[in-house]
Structure formats: C-alpha cells, structure tokens
Amino acid sequence: xxxxxxxxxxxxxxxxxxxxxxxxxxxxxxxxxxxxxxxxxxxxxxxxxxxxxxxxxxxxxxxxxxxxxxxxxxxxxxxxxxxxxxxxxxxxxxxxxxxxxxxxxxxxxxxxxxxxxxxxxxxxxxxxxxxxxxxxxxxxxxxxxxxxxxxxxxxxxxxxxxxxxxxxxxxxxxxxxxxx
Amino acid sequence: xxxxxxxxxxxxxxxxxxxxxxxxxxxxxxxxxxxxxxxxxxxxxxxxxxxxxxxxxxxxxxxxxxxxxxxxxxxxxxxxxxxxxxxxxxxxxxxxxxxxxxxxxxxxxxxxxxxxxxxxxxxxxxxxxxxxxxxxxxxxxxxxxxxxxxxxxxxxxxxxxxxxxxxxxxxxxxxxxxxxxxxxxxxxxxxxxxxxxxxxxxxxxxxxxxxxxxxxxxxxxxxxxxxxxxxxxxxxxxxxxxxxxxxxxxxxxxxxxxxxxxxxxxxxxxxxxxxxxxxxxxxxxxxxxx
Numbered sequence: 244x245x246x247x248x249x250x251x252x253x254x255x256x257x258x259x260x261x262x263x264x265x266x267x268x269x270x271x272x273x274x275x276x277x278x279x280x281x282x283x284x285x286x287x288x289x290x291x292x293x294x295x296x297x298x299x300x301x302x303x304x305x306x307x308x309x310x311x312x313x314x315x316x317x318x319x320x321x322x323x324x325x326x327x328x329x330x331x332x333x334x335x336x337x338x339x340x341x342x343x344x345x346x347x348x349x350x351x352x353x354x355x356x357x358x359x360x361x362x363x364x365x366x367x368x369x370x371x372x373x374x375x376x377x378x379x380x381x382x383x384x385x386x387x388x389x390x391x392x393x394x395x396x397x398x399x400x401x402x403x404x405x406x407x408x409x410x411x412x413x414x415x416x417x418x419x420x421x422x423x
Numbered sequence: 424x425x426x427x428x429x430x431x432x433x434x435x436x437x438x439x440x441x442x443x444x445x446x447x448x449x450x451x452x453x454x455x456x457x458x459x460x461x462x463x464x465x466x467x468x469x470x471x472x473x474x475x476x477x478x479x480x481x482x483x484x485x486x487x488x489x490x491x492x493x494x495x496x497x498x499x500x501x502x503x504x505x506x507x508x509x510x511x512x513x514x515x516x517x518x519x520x521x522x523x524x525x526x527x528x529x530x531x532x533x534x535x536x537x538x539x540x541x542x543x544x545x546x547x548x549x550x551x552x553x554x555x556x557x558x559x560x561x562x563x564x565x566x567x568x569x570x571x572x573x574x575x576x577x578x579x580x581x582x583x584x585x586x587x588x589x590x591x592x593x594x595x596x597x598x599x600x601x602x603x604x605x606x607x608x609x610x611x612x613x614x615x616x617x618x619x620x621x622x623x624x625x626x627x628x629x630x631x632x633x634x635x636x637x638x639x640x641x642x643x644x645x646x647x648x649x650x651x652x653x654x655x656x657x658x659x660x661x662x663x664x665x666x667x668x669x670x671x672x673x674x675x676x677x678x679x680x681x682x683x684x685x686x687x688x689x690x691x692x693x694x695x696x697x698x699x700x701x702x703x704x705x706x707x708x709x710x711x712x713x
Contacts, residue, residue: 283640290573291639291646350637352572352604352617359603 273335278304280342284421287349307416311335314412318405325401333388337409338416341384345417348380374418381413454673457497464671467694467707468499485710494678494711498689502670510666511592512693513601515622516676519657521684528655531563531648537658538587548590548598558583562657566648569623572604572633573646591663593693601661601692604633616703621690622659625650629690629706656682678711685711 281304286293293300311334319327348354357379358372367375389406396402457470457478470478473491481496488494502510522528542555564580567573575581588602603618615632623629628650639646651657664672678687687709694704 283637286640286645287573287636290567290576291571291636293640294643294645295641296643346637350635352633355572355604359600 270332273332273339274305274308277308277335277339277342280304280339280346281307281421284342284345284349284417287346288422303420307338307413307420308335310412310416311338311409314405314408318401318408321404322398322401324398330401330405333391334405334409336391337384337388338413339384340387341381341413341417342421344380344383345377345421348376373422374414377417377422378410378414381410381417384413385410453497453675454499454667454669454671456675457499457673464499464501464673466499466501466503467691467704468501469689469707469709470497470499471495481709484708485712487712488680489713492680494680496676496678496687498674498676498707500664500666500672500674500691500694502666504695507594507670509670510594510672510693511596511664512594512691513589513591513661513663514674515601515688515690515692516660516662517622517624517657517686517688517690518678519624519654519686520682521686522653522655523684526655528653529562531566531651532561534562534651534655534657535559536562536565536651538583539658539660540587540589541660541662543663548592556587558587560584560587562651563648565659566624566650567646569619570625570628570634570648570650571636571639571646572617572619573636587659587661589661589663591661591692592665599692614702618692621692621706623650624654624657626706626708629688654686680711680713683713687711 278301282293282295282297282300285300285303312331315327315331315334318330319325345354348357354376358369358376361367361372361375362369365372365375385406388409389402392402393399393406454464457464459477460470460480469481471481471486472478472495473488474493478497486494498514500510500512500514502508528534536559538556538558538560540556560580560583564576564578564584568575568581568584575584585602588600590598590600593599599618601618601622604620616630617632620628620632625634628634634646634649636646662674664674666672676687676689678685689707689709691704695701696704
C-alpha cells in the first residue's frame with residue numbers, strides 16, 4: 244500500500260500507519276516543507292527582511308509543529324480509537340496548506356484585495372483585517388484535514404474537535420508568529 | 424541645543440542639495456497655452472519649452488536642453504473613449520538622474536527618495552487629498568513597497584509612504600487608491616501591472632508587475648532594493664486631474680536642472696490603450712541631456 248493511500252484512509256489504530264522508509268521520508272519532507280514555508284511566509288510578512296539563509300527562522304518554524312503535536316495529543320486523549328501519530332501528520336498538513344495559501348495569496352496580491360474589502364466595507368482595522376483573512380486561510384487548511392479524515396472515520400467527534408482546534412490554532416499562529 | 428541646530432542645518436542642506444528638480448504641476452486645465460498647436464491635442468502627448476520659447480512636441484524619448492537651468496513640460500490627457508464625457512484620474516511623475524561614473528552610490532537604506540503630492544481641489548474621495556504632502560523615504564523602503572508589493576513597514580518611512588499615497592477619483596467617478604496592488608480585471612487577462620507597481624523605478628516592474636515575494640524569500644540575502652540602483656536624486660509626485668468640456672486636461676511640469684543625465688517618467692494611472700487590447704497604457708519615459 245502506498246504511503247499516500249495509507250495515510251488518506253484516515254483510519255483508527257488497528258489500521259495505523261506503517262512506519263516504513265516511505266512514510267518516514269514523507270514525514271521528514273513534510274516537516275522540512277512546513278519549516279521552509281514558515282520562513283517564506285515570515286519573509287513575505289516582514290517585507291523581505293527574512294530570507295532562506297536565516298537559520299534562526301528554520302528553527303522557529305518548528306514551534307508551530309510542536310503546537311500541532313500538542314493539539315493531536317489533546318484530540319487523541321478524547322478517544323482511544325484515534326491514532327495520534329496520523330492525527331499529528333494530518334494537522335501538520337493543515338498548517339502547510341494554510342501557509343501555502345498565505346504565500347500564494349500574498350504573491351498574487353489577492354490577500355490585500357480581501358483585506359481591503361474588509362477594511363472598506365466591513366469597517367475592520369488593519370490588524371483585524373489580517374486576523375480575519377488569516378482565519379479564512381486557516382479554514383482552507385482545516386478543511387483539507389477534514390476532507391482527508393472525516394469521511395472514512397467511524398467516530399466523527401475527535402475529527403470535528405481537531406478541525407475546530409486546527410482552525411483556531413493556525414489562525415492564531417499565523418497572526419502571532421507570521422504577521423507580527 | 425547644538426545638536427538640534429546641527430540637525431536643522433544638515434536637513435536644510437540636504438533639502439537644498441536634493442531639490443534640483445521641482446515639479447510645479449497642477450490639476451487645473453492649462454491647455455490654453457497650447458492653443459497655437461496646429462493639430463488637435465492627443466492623449467499622452469508631451470510638449471516642452473525652454474526659457475519662454477514656444478511650446479513644441481517632444482519627438483522621440485530624448486530631449487537635449489543645452490545649458491538652460493529650467494525646462495517646462497505640458498502633459499496632455501485626452502479622453503478618447505466615446506462613451507465617457509469626462510475623465511478623472513491621477514498621474515505619477517518620477518524624476519531623477521543616473522549615478523555618475525566614479526560617484527559613490529549610497530546604500531539603499533541611506534539613499535532618500537523625495538515624495539510630493541500637490542494640494543488639489545479634487546477631493547471627492549477623501550479629505551487627505553485636499554492637503555499637500557512632502558517627505559522623504561529610504562530607497563529600500565520605497566522599492567520594497569513598490570517593486571515587490573510588500574506591506575509598508577511600521578516605521579517612519581512606512582508611515583510616510585502610507586501618507587503619501589492617496590485615494591483619487593478615477594474613471595466613471597470611481598474612487599481608486601494609488602496604492603492598489605491589483606487592478607480588478609487585469610490578472611484575469613494576464614496583465615499583472617497595478618497602480619502601485621507603476622510607482623516603481625524598475626522598468627520591468629512598471630511594464631510587467633511586481634517581483635515575486637516568494638522568490639525573494641528563497642533568495643540568499645533576501646529582497647534586493649533593485650529599482651533605485653543606479654539612480655540618484657529621485658523624486659516622485661502624484662498630480663490629480665479632471666478633463667474639461669473638450670475632454671482634455673493639460674498638466675504643467677517644471678524641472679529645475681542642476682545635473683545632466685536626467686530622466687522623466689510619466690504614468691497616467693487611468694490611461695488606457697487599445698494595443699494589443701484595451702488595457703493600461705505604458706509609461707512615458709524621457710531622457711533629458713545637456
């Protein structure tokens with residue numbers, strides 16, 4: 244069974260991930276991608292003052308991953324059927340998708356269009372506008388997480404809890420770690 | 424006290440040295456000065472005169488002025504869309520000079536760019552446009568904002584950039600921002616230019632849109648302030664206009680010249696062209712040599 248299909252099955256412990264070479268490579272690549280995307284997002288948010296050779300930001304990029312592990316642990320405690328390892332990978336994917344959405348919307352300047360619309364019509368100030376747009380981007384990531392896991396899972400509760408948790412956590416991290 | 428006096432003196436010296444170009448544009452219609460022209464005035468036409476001589480159209484993209492200290496230009500806006508009876512808009516005027524051989528170029532965070540927005544009666548979109556604005560920002564902040572489309576930083580330079588940019592009344596009376604980083608329909612038509620990118624000193628950004636922020640993040644050393652490299656004494660002005668009953672507006676520009684190898688770039692934020700389709704008009708670029 245391929246790594247992807249094994250992962251996307253979103254199963255419970257009994258069908259948990261096989262920690263083979265492919266799966267480890269996938270996880271390593273995912274962590275590197277998350278750290279790299281964090282660095283690029285930070286570069287965009289700081290007007291290009293952060294760049295690929297800033298080692299400190301590669302390290303700082305692991306903080307959100309630790310937060311995702313914490314959320315996976317919390318969700319795992321709510322049900323013995325939940326595979327925390329797979330859950331953590333799913334939450335990191337949600338974070339990666341959020342960062343990709345941030346980078347792409349910023350680079351295409353769609354981010355500013357949405358924020359300007361919120362500021363113009365919604366009366367939101369700059370920071371609130373950023374937070375709302377960040378929330379929308381986090382929603383994309385959390386929706387991907389839900390799409391991967393929710394349909395095939397027998398017990399829906401922990402996944403819905405993780406969806407809400409991921410949405411809030413990623414929105415806050417985007418605001419505090421990337422945009423500030 | 425001594426420090427304060429020193430600071431004031433150094434600021435005055437800096438202003439005196441850098442103000443080699445003064446742009447005396449205004450939004451009022453000055454087309455009567457061009458009445459002796461034999462043919463009708465055209466959109467994006469530029470006239471010049473030296474020391475009170477007759478107005479003559481600029482032919483090509485180089486004007487040789489000899490030793491005169493001042494040159495006057497008249498930029499013509501003519502609405503050519505049949506279904507529009509008038510046109511509101513704003514033009515961006517960028518001036519500066521090439522760094523001379525052997526002259527040391529300041530670092531981008533030390534080089535200053537002058538910003539100027541003239542007082543205007545066309546204050547339909549916000550009260551700020553009634554006021555004039557004059558200030559300086561670092562080339563680094565200016566280029567990051569206009570070359571890459573980054574948000575203005577939370578510094579004095581960033582705040583000055585935000586104060587400088589303005590909302591203006593555009594086509595069909597719609598209020599636009601001079602800093603809009605996107606043009607509503609252009610990306611869908613594969614035209615990545617925007618109002619903000621038209622303020623760049625980098626011709627590639629003006630003609631093709633912002634540089635990529637993602638690529639800048641992946642670049643060793645980060646985003647470079649490239650637009651201003653090779654230029655000095657840069658100045659940027661925003662002038663709003665409104666066409667008259669003949670659908671024409673003429674905008675006077677006066678340059679006081681203290682150096683050679685100057686450039687003048689004029690960019691109409693509401694200018695349109697039909698080549699190859701109905702889209703944003705290109706920047707008008709002019710070299711001024713002695």
